[in-house]
Amino acid sequence: EPYKPPKPRKRPKPVENYTCPFEINDIPKNPPIFHKNNGTDAKILVILDSLFSRHGKSIIQVLNSQKFAFKAEAVSKNLPVLTTARKGRYSLIIVENYYKYLNMARWNRQLLDKYCKEYKVPVFSFISSKPNDQLKRIRIKGSSLWMWQNQRIQSLTATPSPIHKISKIGASRQFPPANSPSDWVLFESAPNFEPILTGTVKSGYERAVVVRDKGREDGVERILFGRNLTDFQVKMVFLDSLWWAMGDEKSVSMDRFIQVDIDDVFVGAQGTRIVEEDVRQLITAQHEFQSKYVENFQFMLGFSGSYFRNGDELEDRGDELLIENAKNFVWFPHMWRHNHAHEHNFTYLEAIMAQNRLFAQNMKIPVDYPYAIAPQHDGVFPVHEQMFEAWKKVWNVSATATEEYPHFKPSTHRKGFIHSGIHVLPRQTCGLYTHTQLFDEYPEGFEKVQKSIQGGDLFFTILMNPISIFMTHQQNYAHDRMALYTFENLFRFLKCWTNLSLKWQDPIKSAQLYFEKFPEEKTPVWTNPCQDPRHQAILPPTLNCTNMTLPNLLILGPQKTGSTALANFLTLHPNVSQNSPIPGSFEEVQFFGGANYLKGIDWYLSNFQNASIIFEKSATYFDNPVAPKQASSLIPNTKLVVILQNPTQRAYSWFQHLLAHKDPSALTAASFSEILEENPPETLRKIRQRCISGGRYVHHLGKWLEHFSLAQIMFIDADELRDEPARVLTALAKWLDLPDFPFETHLRYSPSKGFHCRLIEGKTKCLGESKGRKYPKMSDVEREKLDKIFGLDNSALYKFLRKNRLKIPNWLEESVRIRA
Numbered sequence: 001e002p003y004k005p006p007k008p009r010k011r012p013k014p015v016e017n018y019t020c021p022f023e024i025n026d027i028p029k030n031p032p033i034f035h036k037n038n039g040t041d042a043k044i045l046v047i048l049d050s051l052f053s054r055h056g057k058s059i060i061q062v063l064n065s066q067k068f069a070f071k072a073e074a075v076s077k078n079l080p081v082l083t084t085a086r087k088g089r090y091s092l093i094i095v096e097n098y099y100k101y102l103n104m105a106r107w108n109r110q111l112l113d114k115y116c117k118e119y120k121v122p123v124f125s126f127i128s129s130k131p132n133d134q135l136k137r138i139r140i141k142g143s144s145l146w147m148w149q150n151q152r153i154q155s156l157t158a159t160p161s162p163i164h165k166i167s168k169i170g171a172s173r174q175f176p177p178a179n180s181p182s183d184w185v186l187f188e189s190a191p192n193f194e195p196i197l198t199g200t201v202k203s204g205y206e207r208a209v210v211v212r213d214k215g216r217e218d219g220v221e222r223i224l225f226g227r228n229l230t231d232f233q234v235k236m237v238f239l240d241s242l243w244w245a246m247g248d249e250k251s252v253s254m255d256r257f258i259q260v261d262i263d264d265v266f267v268g269a270q271g272t273r274i275v276e277e278d279v280r281q282l283i284t285a286q287h288e289f290q291s292k293y294v295e296n297f298q299f300m301l302g303f304s305g306s307y308f309r310n311g312d313e314l315e316d317r318g319d320e321l322l323i324e325n326a327k328n329f330v331w332f333p334h335m336w337r338h339n340h341a342h343e344h345n346f347t348y349l350e351a352i353m354a355q356n357r358l359f360a361q362n363m364k365i366p367v368d369y370p371y372a373i374a375p376q377h378d379g380v381f382p383v384h385e386q387m388f389e390a391w392k393k394v395w396n397v398s399a400t401a402t403e404e405y406p407h408f409k410p411s412t413h414r415k416g417f418i419h420s421g422i423h424v425l426p427r428q429t430c431g432l433y434t435h436t437q438l439f440d441e442y443p444e445g446f447e448k449v450q451k452s453i454q455g456g457d458l459f460f461t462i463l464m465n466p467i468s469i470f471m472t473h474q475q476n477y478a479h480d481r482m483a484l485y486t487f488e489n490l491f492r493f494l495k496c497w498t499n500l501s502l503k504w505q506d507p508i509k510s511a512q513l514y515f516e517k518f519p520e521e522k523t524p525v526w527t528n529p530c531q532d533p534r535h536q537a538i539l540p541p542t543l544n545c546t547n548m549t550l551p552n553l554l555i556l557g558p559q560k561t562g563s564t565a566l567a568n569f570l571t572l573h574p575n576v577s578q579n580s581p582i583p584g585s586f587e588e589v590q591f592f593g594g595a596n597y598l599k600g601i602d603w604y605l606s607n608f609q610n611a612s613i614i615f616e617k618s619a620t621y622f623d624n625p626v627a628p629k630q631a632s633s634l635i636p637n638t639k640l641v642v643i644l645q646n647p648t649q650r651a652y653s654w655f656q657h658l659l660a661h662k663d664p665s666a667l668t669a670a671s672f673s674e675i676l677e678e679n680p681p682e683t684l685r686k687i688r689q690r691c692i693s694g695g696r697y698v699h700h701l702g703k704w705l706e707h708f709s710l711a712q713i714m715f716i717d718a719d720e721l722r723d724e725p726a727r728v729l730t731a732l733a734k735w736l737d738l739p740d741f742p743f744e745t746h747l748r749y750s751p752s753k754g755f756h757c758r759l760i761e762g763k764t765k766c767l768g769e770s771k772g773r774k775y776p777k778m779s780d781v782e783r784e785k786l787d788k789i790f791g792l793d794n795s796a797l798y799k800f801l802r803k804n805r806l807k808i809p810n811w812l813e814e815s816v817r818i819r820a
């Protein structure tokens with residue numbers, strides 16, 4: 001090998017480690033307490049000053065990071081509806097601005113108080129000082145509590161309160177007298193109130209910064225914050241309070257798993273790489289982290305074998321020392337040359353992974369866990385199916401991690417998913433990149449790193465995530481060794497200020513834990529990668545943004561309303577294309593809300609061909625509970641068609657469908673009438689449900705309207721579709737901005753079929769036997785029973801259409817008239 005003269009090494013900068021300002025060794029172990037409400041929904045109502053305020057956003061950020069369900073609204077004259085017919089909708093109410101709460105219209109306040117008392121739901125609220133307000137000491141309206149505004153504090157201490165879980169009781173810090181903020185709100189001590197966090201003022205008085213109103217005065221429990229979340233101690237109390245209100249012994253744990261990946265330990269330009277001394281320091285640090293801070297701590301080393309010994313003389317020795325000490329670390333594979341997966345197909349990916357595996361075998365690198373990382377997240381999300389397949393084949397991979405799902409930003413929204421047997425965990429950001437190598441050259445100043453560690457983003461990343469997986473690079477362990485400084489100080493700060501138990505566990509166990517904790521994340525939510533520039537940059541070779549054959553029209557059904565006829569006739573138009581028929585699901589794609597969804601976007605796209613209108617009709621969509629969300633995530637701008645058939649007729653047709661398919665339970669029914677009994681025998685209950693539930697139109701529509709606007713939906717009257725299909729299709733084509741097409745010359749009524757059919761070369765081509773079946777008419781008794789069942793639903797639909805000035809089908813007009 002040619003001689004590579006070593007570049008001069010920078011000396012590590014001596015930087016003092018963080019020292020804890022207090023010593024609390026035996027933590028008073030509060031058994032954690034949790035608030036018990038009256039069985040309300042696990043959802044939070046957040047009333048914000050405005051949806052864009054900075055403070056409001058930081059509240060929302062915390063709720064998002066903790067994956068709490070919440071509804072955020074700007075303050076308005078009206079309170080949102082607080083109860084359903086059976087229970088309370090919210091378990092906690094957060095009001096951003098306490099003054100707004102105190103000055104709420106009287107009837108609203110009474111309503112809110114009544115709700116809080118009846119359902120035992122606490123209120124959290126924040127008070128800030130009014131600038132230039134001379135009135136320092138004020139009594140809070142309707143309470144015996146006094147507060148002081150525009151205060152300066154000298155120290156801040158977590159006082160004994162069972163609310164604290166993460167915060168250590170007694171933990172305290174001093175504020176520099178000169179330039180500390182002077183706008184704190186402090187609460188005087190009072191018998192019915194318990195301080196949670198206290199500040200001392202110059203005169204020596206201790207006053208609460210966060211106080212718990214135990215509800216002794218008016219029956220409503222509150223936690224009041226005299227400071228926003230910019231102070232880390234206050235933010236910790238906010239987090240603990242949230243879990244007090246929303247959690248229980250099972251959901252709250254003090255364990256925090258931390259994984260530090262050195263993403264590719266051999267990749268780096270000459271002169272930036274680790275040398276022998278860096279390797280020794282890495283091993284020493286690992287020991288220290290293990291013994292002092294993080295149970296079982298292990299650095300995880302990624303490798304692309306091709307870059308082994310690619311540095312100068314000293315750096316090559318560093319690489320060799322790493323290999324000599326391979327058993328000290330946990331290793332995981334990359335590609336052979338740090339290759340970007342999105343540029344390659346299965347055959348190539350398999351080959352380079354196999355080459356890397358050979359390298360590991362030759363070098364006796366232990367690869368103990370089926371975990372792998374893709375260089376630059378390529379191929380993980382957006383999913384490159386062929387990379388997943390190659391991973392499984394070569395390395396048997398079952399877990400990986402990415403920052404890109406669902407999107408890189410905001411970092412508090414990152415999630416996991418399982419696809420094709422591979423568990424994808426969210427990865428967090430720690431601020432260490434390949435270009436951040438020297439303390440003095442840190443892009444926004446080294447102070448930024450320290451702030452992030454000492455109560456900033458990095459500190460809260462650990463607090464907020466049960467498992468934090470970080471990506472670092474070998475350059476971060478060379479020269480200044482910024483990574484060692486960062487983690488040592490992060491761990492020190494966490495040990496000092498929190499009761500958390502820091503631990504390491506292998507990524508496979510972490511994957512298991514993660515999806516046990518968040519099972520609702522298992523199914524991925526597919527999005528259009530062309531809408532996110534970062535995703536577009538790592539698009540797999542199978543996807544192409546100039547040629548994405550995603551549908552722009554969905555015919556939702558419901559089932560048995562004539563949806564097949566509509567789809568079939570629409571394809572007559574030359575500018576329209578439908579999916580190729582799918583075997584096994586009545587030709588329907590049934591992607592959203594169905595098993596095919598797990599096959600991924602590649603599969604979905606593969607069913608379509610380009611046209612100005614690309615559509616699919618899956619009559620299963622309309623009443624599927626997850627289809628609206630999944631559809632809007634992938635094709636938010638799609639148009640939707642809903643066919644309105646008299647639900648009575650629809651139910652009967654569905655029953656005939658079951659009979660025709662020899663559904664075993666349907667065959668046991670003595671008659672259709674028996675199924676319609678209010679309490680049919682056990683075997684028929686499911687059939688009853690299937691006949692009826694799809695016909696509750698407004699209920700299902702509501703779900704679609706949570707994700708789509710009404711302007712995106714076209715309603716079609718099923719009777720009109722049956723009797724005058726050409727007219728309906730002409731209107732639909734117009735709505736879709738398609739050029740005119742003479743549907744009437746391509747459709748003809750077939751007396752033998754009893755329905756309209758396509759006319760092809762002079763011959764009628766009708767739908768198959770299963771559409772437009774021959775069966776006896778429904779009896780009047782059955783019809784009356786069904787009309788009664790759907791009575792309320794039909795009047796709701798009538799009202800909905802009227803309100804939105806949409807055409808009312810004749811059958812609906814009639815059914816509402818008969819009822820009246």
Ligand SMILES: Nc1ncnc2c1ncn2[C@@H]1O[C@H](COP(=O)(O)OS(=O)(=O)O)[C@@H](OP(=O)(O)O)[C@H]1O
Nearest residue numbers: 559560561562563564565619653755756771772773
């Ligand atoms: N032109 C034409 N040809 C055949 N059938 C027609 C047509 N127009 C409307 N219909 C009615 O469509 C009913 C089947 O509805 P769907 O296609 O939505 O059923 S499915 O859910 O997709 O299986 C079907 O229901 P049944 O009569 O019970 O078979 C028909 O009444």
